Amino acid sequence: MLFPIVLIFSLLPSSLAVNFDYESIQLTEDEAAGWPDVRFAGQGPSPPEQECKYTPEDETWPTSEEWAKFNETLGGVLLKPLPLATPCYAGPNYDEARCRALRTQWASNTSLHANDPTSITSQWSSGYSCVPTSDPNSTCTQGGWPVYVVKASNVRHVQLGVNFARNRNIRVVIKNGGHDFNGKSIGGNSLGIWVSGLKATTYHPNYISPKYRGKAVAYGGGTQAQDLSLLSARNNFTMHIAGGPTVGMAGGYLQGGGHSRNSAQHGLAADNTLLIYAVTADGRFVTASPKENQDLFWAFRGGGGGNYGIITSVIVKAWSTPRSATGTITFSTLPDPGSNTSISTDTFWAGIREYFAFLVPITDAGGLGYDFIRHTPTSSSPDLTFSTSIWLPEKTTSEYQAFVRPLLDRLNALAIPIPAPTTKRSPSHLTPRVLGENIPSALIASRLFQRPNLDNPISISETVSAVRTFVEDGGYTYHGIATSPTLEAGGHPDNAVLPAWRTAVLHAQGYDGNRHWNGASPQLSMADEKRSHDRLMRYMQAWRDITPGSGSYTNEGDAQEPDWKDSFYGPNYGRLEKIKKRWDPWGVFWVISGVGSDGWEVRGSSGGGREGFFTQDGALCRVGWRGK
Incomplete structure (x- = not known):
């Protein structure tokens, strides 16, 4: 049986340590047991391994009724978004004025893409399947953009998205602000998990942990650089902050290393991370720290974004603002x-x-x-x-x-x-x-x-x-x-x-x-x-x-x-590959040039796949798969 969200919250242990209230809203084992599609890994038999992630053309793709049930379980936050430039194309959504605005802002207004559930800053990786053209009679397709998107505002949403995708063999992509040069946060035929709703910040002027005492900041998985710039200005401290205002701070930035103006003094963002909360490929909410899940903590800090789990919040060091x-x-x-x-x-x-x-x-x-x-x-x-x-x-x-x-x-x-x-x-x-x-x-x-x-x-x-x-x-x-x-x-x-x-x-x-x-x-x-x-x-x-x-x-x-x-x-690659296999043996998370990514390929893409140009408008399939 699927319990209402209010009841789920009340079932959680009161001692649960989290950074923000939205992390206390979690999927429970009892609730997940009521529907095999959203069970945690290990709660039931694992689905058989398939050569490719399913696409809407496959008979095994969820029916409209199943997507509706999934949306009801989520509490109504499942989106089926059309590509951002759809108003430029002939049909029921054509809007000449909107299209003209899109063409004007497309290359300069970062927020245009950050506030859309699928769009990212660099468009080539989508296969240019739907761009703000001046020719309304040309073709717009879904291309490399996700088919459905979970608009996450709590941990439960993230867990349900991960579990549903894993159990139904659907590709997952993770997006925050879409500051993405290579298409790591899009994917054709996928379920997107849009984490921009996990936006929260707390400044700790006197943070105490076993190995650190000093200024620190807790921020949510949907927090962007512009949010932390405002926080640091209000409280007169400094920290590692990305240069682009819509960069997702807990995503590729921190997970890829994260350089800033302060790097020659304080290293990289990954060096100054004290604690991480995340949802891993089995759907569970975990702590990664020097004392818990140390291997995951090591990998999250510099091993590449979008590949080991979905970070819901972090705590990082901060410092006094220097002259x-x-x-x-x-x-x-x-x-x-x-x-x-x-x-x-x-x-x-x-x-x-x-x-x-x-x-x-x-x-x-x-x-x-x-x-x-x-x-x-x-x-x-x-x-x-x-x-x-x-x-x-x-x-x-x-x-x-x-x-x-x-x-x-x-x-x-x-x-x-x-x-x-x-x-x-x-x-x-x-x-x-x-x-x-x-x-x-x-x-x-x-x-x-x-x-x-x-x-x-x-x-x-x-x-x-x-x-x-x-x-x-x-x-x-x-x-x-x-x-x-x-x-x-x-x-x-x-x-x-x-x-x-x-x-x-x-x-x-x-x-x-x-x-x-x-x-x-x-x-x-x-x-x-x-x-x-x-x-x-x-x-x-x-x-x-x-x-x-x-x-x-x-x-x-x-x-x-x-x-x-x-x-x-x-x-570091060999060690990272072992960690990836331990935490994600199902291949739930995949990004181009991510650790273990050479075990998969995007087939049927406009770029030509492994031997051509790596766009994301195709089916994600295992390389050299012979079945099990």
Whole structure:
């Protein structure tokens, strides 16, 4: 028998330790026993293993009556959403005004995607199955978007979603704000679990645990960076916060490592996590901490998002806001509006070399360099623009200006006229915005450059040459984040963070900044996308060649990275794979380039599957399955 939610709440033990009230609302063993579709793993016989997750075309897909019963069990929070751009297509949902607004906001309004139950910031992984076209007679299909979505606002919703999907052999995807470059939070023919409703924060000025005493923050699984920015500003503390306002903090950010302005001082977000509550693949609510489920605690902190369970809340360290200062430097081959003079391309790159030579001092001072090199093709030569924001903790304005003076002197000696940067006090709870945050058509790749790449004249020249070829010949945009989240900075943590982070001083990203899709075409070609991706990979190879043994940040890298196991996980992969098999032997959770993901493939996708371009508009199937 399925009990009402109010009764379920009353049956829970009063001593249950949780961060937030919504975590006390849980599915009980007695309730789950009343319907095999929502039973916990082990409550009954396991469903037989299948080659593929079921799709709506399969006879075994739940009937409309079964979906209705599931919705009733959930308390009415099951959605069957159409793709966000549906109003642009002929039919009963066509809305010209709404479509015009979608086309205008699609590439710039992150909240548009964050507030939708399925949409994400980068659209190519859906197969461009339904985009805000100006041609209403073109085709909109469900493509890579989930078919049903659980709009979760408590742990019970999450548990029911996980159990129903596992027992009925349906693919599961997890979404918060949809800040997703590679399609890890979407999936065709899937049941989505939308956790943005698990949004809550509590600041603990005097948190006490067995191994930590100090400032801390508890936040829910649906909390986004903008929520924590507000909390830290109100209470005058600092913590690791992502640059994009809609980044889901407990999702890929924390689980992938999580860098911030404070990383050279305090390591990564994963290093500062004290406690995790989560729903695992068996449907149960668990605690992961230094004392409970230590292997899961280790994997959650840096082993990749969306793959070991669904986090419902965490507790992380926080710190007093330091005195700090920030300033900007910009130069370009474009004519200066005031003097109508410009610098040559060679001089531009000589300036970049001087800046790169300054990255080690910046990171050694506990600071951050946040820079872009943008390329605008012209008929005669490329127009190049460089901009950076340098942030330094524990500096007054005069101390900051004295620190950057050697860099300014070297740039001025190259005839790059750089005045003393305008410097201001910079609250540490504010963080830079990443890549303008929303790039619907972008293909992105990244690499961690190590200290030896930037600590002597020969290696600096080699690094600048690789970046120059990438930008000038490839036509790509370069984005660099100079930071150094060493083991010492992180407090010597034992977690699953890629070891290459610990000796890196530069997280470098590359993408096509001129590739913003404007909605003028009804559907973009996946063949063209694959050619673009292959080209990006060819240009990225020079970065890999000069960084042997390094890797890439899984949250801001190419999910189709060659040698992705080494690039994203390094020597941690084997241990992570054992943990994945222990906690999820059914393959409930799957994300592209996640640990164990090579045991599955998306068949029938527009991208072509394992041998082509990895889109999510297909059926998720086991590789080499021979049945049991």
